[in-house]
Every structure is written in structure tokens, then in C-alpha cells.
Amino acid sequence: MTKNGVPPRGISRRNMLAATGSAAAGWMLLQDAVGAENPAIQVADRASSIRITAFKTYPVGNKTLLKIETNQKVSGWGEISQLPPTVVGPLMQSMYEMLDGENPTRIEHLWQKLYRAHRDFRGGAFMLHTIAGIDMALWDITGKLHGVPVYRLLGGPTREKIRVYPTPKAYKVPAGGPKPASASPRDIEGYIQNIKAARERVGKDGAVMFDAHCCLPPPFLIQLANAIESYDVLWIEEPAVPGNIEVFKRIKQAVKVPIATGERDRTIWDVIPYLQERCVDIIQHDCAHGGGITQMKKVAVLAETYFVPLAPHSVASFLGIAASFHVTASIPLFLIHEFYVNDCAGTLHKSWEVDKNGDSSLPQGPGLGVEVDEAALAKMPPSKFKWPGGKNPDGSVADY
Ligand SMILES: [Mg+2]
Structure with a gap:
């Protein structure tokens, strides 16, 4: 009917009203209100x-x-x-x-x-x-x-700062490598002591997490989880390998400590079974593993429908962290964000700071808010990569 919302020349306002009825009449009134030559209508979207x-x-x-x-x-x-x-x-x-x-x-x-x-x-x-x-x-x-x-662009900030770990007030106890199917009392006692020491260090207002790293067999994990109840652990992370829903359900039924997972569950289709089966309490999506900002935002929305918060996993550089921070800054349900300082050998400059309480400011400036020294990047030595490969003490392959 029109180009850029402007009536074609030669068609009078009265004729147009008569020809096209009330919808056109509404359009005419709008034009009268904003002005037929409204420059905003003519401006091309940059x-x-x-x-x-x-x-x-x-x-x-x-x-x-x-x-x-x-x-x-x-x-x-x-x-x-x-x-x-x-x-x-x-x-x-x-x-x-x-x-x-x-x-x-x-x-x-x-x-x-x-x-x-x-x-x-x-x-x-x-x-x-x-x-x-x-x-x-x-x-x-x-x-x-x-x-x-x-x-x-993601809906604006829902928070002013992002709580991160590890900090003096939030610490995750590691699994420390693959474990055999049956735990010895010494194995269990070692973890209990580490978790107890972490709780004493962070204090009653701090957070202690335990990363099972998919390497503690379920009977071992259940025994341990029940023994650490009094230390108020915020979560047990990756109690089983991704997608093994039946094992997750079994652990969830046997353990009172909240269950977290998700760093290797990459999309909404991977995450939904945990939510539908109600076998996790926290989703640890990783922006760099799961298709970036676009998919992370959708995972957060999906988790929101089950009132499950995100505690984003990250081992990324400042670029990947920034991407994850932007999503975190825009979602309603959030717990704590993993954050390690990685400036890729001095080539990346971040735009946020972590304060003494372990809270990060939001990234500043347009885009992701990370400056890249491209000239320095171009001079970096060749990259090294080694396949990790988990092993049990007897030489057999282990998840880790
Ligand atoms: Mg982990």
C-alpha cells in the first residue's frame, strides 16, 4: 500500500479512507499524530x-x-x-x-x-x-x-553484581582423580576432612561445594554425601556422567545435599530431562561448551520454569567469561559463577573487577567488553594440546 509508511502521491486522504475502511483510518490518525514526514520512518536500520x-x-x-x-x-x-x-x-x-x-x-x-x-x-x-x-x-x-x-540486548540487567568462586568466601573441594568402585574408609575420611576444613575456612556465611567430577561411583558418592550433611555443602557437582538420568535419579533419591550438573550438557535438549525428572537442583551450564550466549539464555529460561537456578561453569578466558557474565547479568535465577583469571598470556583486557566480597562488577562498554591485543596474539608461540585420558590405578579407563 505504501512505501515506508507514506501514502503514494495522488491518493487523497479522503479517497483512501473511503477505499480501505477503518484499518486505514487508524493508520491515518497515527500519521497525523506523528507527522506524515516522520524522519524515523525514513531512517534505514543501521x-x-x-x-x-x-x-x-x-x-x-x-x-x-x-x-x-x-x-x-x-x-x-x-x-x-x-x-x-x-x-x-x-x-x-x-x-x-x-x-x-x-x-x-x-x-x-x-x-x-x-x-x-x-x-x-x-x-x-x-x-x-x-x-x-x-x-x-x-x-x-x-x-x-x-x-x-x-x-x-538480552533484556537488560537483572542484577548489579555477579557472585563468583573461588574466593576466600567460596571454595570447591576437588575430587582429585578417579576412584575405585568400592571406597576405603580412608578415602571417605579424606574427603570429609577436606570439606570440613573448607567450611572452617569460608565461615558460616561462605559457600563450600564438592566436585565429584563424574569419577566417584554411586555407592561411594552416596556414602560420602550422607557423611557431609552437617557441613552445609552448597552442591555436589557432576555426580554422574552427562545424560545418565537413571543414575542421577538414584543419587537424588538417596542424598539430601543439592545436586548440580550441566557443564557438559550443551543444549536445551540435553538439559530438559534433568528438569523433567527433578533430579538436579542447580544447572551449571557452560557458555563456551554449549553454543554460546544464544543457547545459554534459553537454558536459563528452561531452568526458570522449574525454579532451578544457574551456577555457570567456566574454565574460559576473559572472552568466554564475559559472554557468560552477560547472560548471567540478564537472568532471574542465579547462584554463583565459576571464574578463573585467564587473560590468554596478557592478550585480553577485561572491563570488570572482583571485589573483596567475591562479587564481580558487570562488563563495561559496548559488546562483550573485552579488549583484545591482536598484534600480541599474532606473535604467540604454537599451541600445545594433549588429550587428557582418565585412568584407574589398575590401568583401566576411567571417567574424569
Ligand atoms: Mg566441574
């Missing part, structure tokens, strides 16, 4: 003409930093976490075929395009870690384009 033109990857240790460039002097950064760098470069090169020339602000569309590109390897860790890095870079570009922190 985000509509931006296009992806190139990408670069920089391996640093077991991470690969990813830069996505555009035709508008705005670029974005993300992190592809944990994958062998020898794999990330060629995989990213191959997937770039689906990004070249695309509008980087169509983040949901591009997430779907990448995730559902090939029916035979939809999802999976290698694809999702790579999509996570791309997704972070797209949000970084979009935030910079609009001149706002990413959390503003």
Missing part, C-alpha cells in the same frame, strides 16, 4: 546493511580466539574452548562457508543455520564449541554496532 566479510583464528593453549570481521569497521571476538587447535582452524574454515556475506546481527538465524546444517552431525561437542565462539563474536559485533553492552 544493522540491515552489515555483512560478514572475513574471520581469523588465534590458537592460545587449549583455546582458539576467533575474530569475525564485517564491512562496517566493526569486528567481534569469541572463544572456541578446549578443542585441539589443529582441528579448530579447518573446522572454522569449513563452517565459514555458511557465514560469509551473512548479516551478523541475525544471531538466532545463524545459530540455527550452523547447528542444523548437516543432518548427520547436528550438535555434538566439536560443533557446539565452535558455534559458541561464533555466537559470542556475533553478539560482540551486535553490541558494538548498537553501542551497548550485550546484556542490554
Whole structure:
């Protein structure tokens, strides 16, 4: 009917009203209210003409930093976490075929395009870690384009600070390696002493967590969980390997300490069974493992419907942490965020600070709020990657 909401020349207001009835009459009244020459109607959306033109990857240790460039002097950064760098470069090169020339602000569309590109390897860790890095870079570009922190685009801040661990007031006791199927009294006693010492250190207002790391067999774990009840442990983490719902249900029925998991459950489809079966109390989604900001926000919404908070897992650099912080800043149900200082050998500069209480400020500035020293990144030595491989004392393969 009209171009940019302006009536075609030669059609009078009276004729148009007569021809098109009450809907058009409403439109006319609106035009009268805002002015027929409202410049806002004529302004092109700045985000509509931006296009992806190139990408670069920089391996640093077991991470690969990813830069996505555009035709508008705005670029974005993300992190592809944990994958062998020898794999990330060629995989990213191959997937770039689906990004070249695309509008980087169509983040949901591009997430779907990448995730559902090939029916035979939809999802999976290698694809999702790579999509996570791309997704972070797209949000970084979009935030910079609009001149706002990413959390503003996710609905705005729901909190002013983000509680993090480890700090002097929040400590997670580690599992310390694979354990045999039957625990000795000394094994159990060792964990109890570590948890007791952690509680004494953080005080009554602090938080103690225990990371089972999928390596304590269920009978061992149940025995231990019942023995540590009096130390008010905030959660037992990863009591079983991902997706093993029947084991989770068995542990949940036998243990009073809250159960947390999720660092290797990557999508809404992985997370929903835990929620439906009510066998976890806390979801530990990892933004860098699970498809980035786009998927993390959806996981948080899903968990919200069951009144389950997120305690995001992270072993990422400042880039991956920033991405996770932006989601955390925008969701309603949150407990505590894992945070280790990793500036990728001095190449990343963060925009937040952790105070003496263990609370982090929100990232500042447009996009993710991380400055990258690209010149220094380009001079980094070749990356080393080693497959970890868990082993039992008898040499057999163990989960860890
Ligand atoms: Mg863990």
C-alpha cells in the first residue's frame, strides 16, 4: 500500500479512507499524530546493511580466539574452548562457508543455520564449541554496532553484581582423580576432612561445594554425601556422567545435599530431562561448551520454569567469561559463577573487577567488553594440546 509508511502521491486522504475502511483510518490518525514526514520512518536500520566479510583464528593453549570481521569497521571476538587447535582452524574454515556475506546481527538465524546444517552431525561437542565462539563474536559485533553492552540486548540487567568462586568466601573441594568402585574408609575420611576444613575456612556465611567430577561411583558418592550433611555443602557437582538420568535419579533419591550438573550438557535438549525428572537442583551450564550466549539464555529460561537456578561453569578466558557474565547479568535465577583469571598470556583486557566480597562488577562498554591485543596474539608461540585420558590405578579407563 505504501512505501515506508507514506501514502503514494495522488491518493487523497479522503479517497483512501473511503477505499480501505477503518484499518486505514487508524493508520491515518497515527500519521497525523506523528507527522506524515516522520524522519524515523525514513531512517534505514543501521544493522540491515552489515555483512560478514572475513574471520581469523588465534590458537592460545587449549583455546582458539576467533575474530569475525564485517564491512562496517566493526569486528567481534569469541572463544572456541578446549578443542585441539589443529582441528579448530579447518573446522572454522569449513563452517565459514555458511557465514560469509551473512548479516551478523541475525544471531538466532545463524545459530540455527550452523547447528542444523548437516543432518548427520547436528550438535555434538566439536560443533557446539565452535558455534559458541561464533555466537559470542556475533553478539560482540551486535553490541558494538548498537553501542551497548550485550546484556542490554538480552533484556537488560537483572542484577548489579555477579557472585563468583573461588574466593576466600567460596571454595570447591576437588575430587582429585578417579576412584575405585568400592571406597576405603580412608578415602571417605579424606574427603570429609577436606570439606570440613573448607567450611572452617569460608565461615558460616561462605559457600563450600564438592566436585565429584563424574569419577566417584554411586555407592561411594552416596556414602560420602550422607557423611557431609552437617557441613552445609552448597552442591555436589557432576555426580554422574552427562545424560545418565537413571543414575542421577538414584543419587537424588538417596542424598539430601543439592545436586548440580550441566557443564557438559550443551543444549536445551540435553538439559530438559534433568528438569523433567527433578533430579538436579542447580544447572551449571557452560557458555563456551554449549553454543554460546544464544543457547545459554534459553537454558536459563528452561531452568526458570522449574525454579532451578544457574551456577555457570567456566574454565574460559576473559572472552568466554564475559559472554557468560552477560547472560548471567540478564537472568532471574542465579547462584554463583565459576571464574578463573585467564587473560590468554596478557592478550585480553577485561572491563570488570572482583571485589573483596567475591562479587564481580558487570562488563563495561559496548559488546562483550573485552579488549583484545591482536598484534600480541599474532606473535604467540604454537599451541600445545594433549588429550587428557582418565585412568584407574589398575590401568583401566576411567571417567574424569
Ligand atoms: Mg566441574
